[in-house]
Amino acid sequence: MKRLSICSSWISVILLIVGFATGKAMAQAGDVVVHAATVDLTHFTGTEPVDQIDMTTTFTNNEFKELRHCEAADSLILHGVKVGVQQGLCGSATHITNMTIPFFKPLSSTLAVFEGLTIQKATADAVLHTLTRLPNTCGSYFVRIDAINVNLATVKRNPVAVTVTLPDGSSGCLAINNALIDQ
Structure with missing residues (x-):
């Protein structure tokens, strides 16, 4: 006993x-949970940055669980979002190519767009869909980014990691094995 x-x-x-x-x-x-991502990139010849990327990602801001409130500084409409792409798995030591959308122009309560230069000087069109807010979260989103003049020279094969970073620096990552590269 x-x-x-x-x-x-x-x-x-x-x-x-x-x-x-x-x-x-x-x-x-777990501040940002990336649920899904698609990546379609094309390498062009010439001096970088010359590549093109079409990508989507769905993610949730989970900071409510930690802070018990949502921060106004995390407004994607006002402060944008940074999306990074790198060859390998999340946390790999490979180069991350970031595309920072500085802000979005609201078209409706659930739809916003951006057209112009990213912080990194790529030309981009982006669409932000605000999805139904899940309980105990600060929001769920779907982002589509089409960008040219991006340096993707280090992304040559799968897996590809997609990182979403909020304006306050919180981030989440998802590695995918089905990125379309030069197809």
Whole structure:
């Protein structure tokens, strides 16, 4: 009986430690959840940046779970969004090509657009759809970006990691294995 008591005490302690460690990691790493992404890129000959990319991504801002409120500074309409593409998996040491859409012009309560130069000087058209807000989140979004004059020379094969970064620096990443490259 004494062994059972000691064993159950140790199991309880281990479960508590694992629970706290997992909870902290999730709160820090889960501010942005990228649910889906598509990438279609074309390399052109010439001096970079000359490449073209058509991409989409669906993501959710989960900061509400951590902060218990949504920050006005995270408004994608006012402050835009940064989307990065890199060869490899999320967290790879490969070069990330960023496309920062500085703001969106609202067309309706759920639709906004951008046409012009990204912060990195690529020419881009972008569409932002605000999706139905899930409970305990700060919003879910679908973004489509078509850009030219992007330096994608380091992205030559799958997998491709897509990173979404909010205006406050919170980010999330998803690696995909079905990017269309030079097709």
